């Protein structure tokens with residue numbers, strides 16, 4: 391397995407992976423264009439790939455708002471979970487953040503125990519008392 395940067399042509403596999411892992415939301419309107427735009431603004435999109443068959447088995451999307459890094463779509467295909475790949479992607483994501491000298495923030499559903507356990511073990515601390523609010527506008 392290798393961790394590499396997102397390449398043009400990856401998106402269909404990535405969308406399938408997000409659907410299979412339950413992190414996909416159509417209303418987010420994520421697309422190859424959004425990934426390229428976020429990367430141009432200082433973000434990074436990591437892909438975990440099985441080089442033997444070029445299958446994408448994991449993702450970690452790091453966006454940069456000019457102030458801090460946001461970690462999104464950390465996901466590993468169900469058939470490959472529990473093998474240490476999620477931690478590898480998280481470690482690479484933290485290394486990217488450390489190199490920027492930035493903080494890193496994420497949102498996780500309170501029922502998502504595997505992800506919470508991983509984040510806690512990587513040093514993330516919960517922001518007690520906060521709720522997440524959001525508005526979607528039509529493009």
Ligand SMILES: CC(C)(COP(=O)(O)OP(=O)(O)OC[C@H]1O[C@@H](n2cnc3c(N)ncnc32)[C@H](O)[C@@H]1OP(=O)(O)O)[C@@H](O)C(=O)NCCC(=O)NCCS
Pocket residue numbers: 411412413463464465466467470471472473474475476477478497498499502503504505507508511
């Ligand atoms: C969260 C996720 C990325 C972890 O990936 P993974 O490859 O299975 O994780 P790893 O094998 O690297 O395990 C890393 C740590 O995660 C935690 N973890 C993983 N699976 C777990 C489980 N079933 N129960 C509790 N903790 C678990 C453990 O702390 C584990 O460390 P350990 O092996 O030293 O105990 C994976 O479960 C996933 O893709 N989930 C669906 C998508 C998702 O919800 N992503 C998070 C969005 S916020």
